[in-house]
Amino acid sequence: xxxxxxxxxxxxxxxxxxxxxxxxxxxxxxxxxxxxxRRRREFTTARVCARDALxxxxxxxxxxxxxxxxxxxxxxxxxxxxxxxxxxxxxVVGSLADAAAIGVDAEPNEPxxxxxxxxxxxxxxxxxxxxxxxxxxxxxxxxxxxSAKESVYKAWFPLVNIRPSFEDAQxxxxxxxxxxxxLMAERPLVGGHPLDVxxxxxxxxxxxxxxxxxxxxxxxxx
Numbered sequence: 290x291x292x293x294x295x296x297x298x299x300x301x302x303x304x305x306x307x308x309x310x311x312x313x314x315x316x317x318x319x320x321x322x323x324x325x326x327r328r329r330r331e332f333t334t335a336r337v338c339a340r341d342a343l344x345x346x347x348x349x350x351x352x353x354x355x356x357x358x359x360x361x362x363x364x365x366x367x368x369x370x371x372x373x374x375x376x377x378x379x380x381v382v383g384s385l386a387d388a389a390a391i392g393v394d395a396e397p398n399e400p401x402x403x404x405x406x407x408x409x410x411x412x413x414x415x416x417x418x419x420x421x422x423x424x425x426x427x428x429x430x431x432x433x434x435x436s437a438k439e440s441v442y443k444a445w446f447p448l449v450n451i452r453p454s455f456e457d458a459q460x461x462x463x464x465x466x467x468x469x470x471x472l473m474a475e476r477p478l479v480g481g482h483p484l485d486v487x488x489x490x491x492x493x494x495x496x497x498x499x500x501x502x503x504x505x506x507x508x509x510x511x
Contacts, residue, residue, distance in 0.1 A: 291381065308337040314352035346384065387509055393501045400431060401435055409434070414459060437460050459473060
């Protein structure tokens with residue numbers, strides 16, 4: 290589902306169903322040995338997708354463990370991102386020679402819970418979302434904004450090793466399928482140059498909002 294919003298030099302594997310027949314590495318099993326059923330299903334299916342994506346990238350299977358901030362720890366030379374929500378699990382990976390960082394997120398095309406937009410959206414973002422909701426009511430733009438921020442932060446974090454907050458990036462959503470994030474905190478360096486803006490893409494399919502940010506390695510284009 291997510292491939293249309295990704296550049297050709299990264300690969301994805303995703304599913305609408307839980308895939309529980311893929312064995313976990315012992316290190317992964319230790320992470321979820323006491324997890325409740327839902328958490329275990331999400332974790333296992335996401336790892337099955339991650340290993341499928343690694344295989345498509347030409348890399349061997351490897352354990353994908355959570356880091357200190359919950360981020361997936363990828364094998365040497367690889368960057369990637371994992372996401373899951375009700376009805377969707379997916380992983381996107383790329384070589385560090387092509388992509389400096391990747392962030393993807395999936396959300397149901399449903400309204401955010403009460404109070405969440407006020408907590409995560411800056412005043413200009415909330416105004417923009419309100420206009421989009423009036424113009425295109427079939428898409429939950431509040432949830433799309435949240436998803437875009439999640440993708441931005443997943444791509445941003447490994448580049449700066451600082452966990453951003455929701456007010457650290459201002460998102461501008463283009464209703465034609467793209468968005469930009471103006472960074473207002475620590476700027477990442479790629480190829481020795483600071484990035485002020487991250488660019489992403491979005492789509493809505495089968496009731497799922499998908500967003501992706503791929504930060505190209507130096508010399509690459511999105």
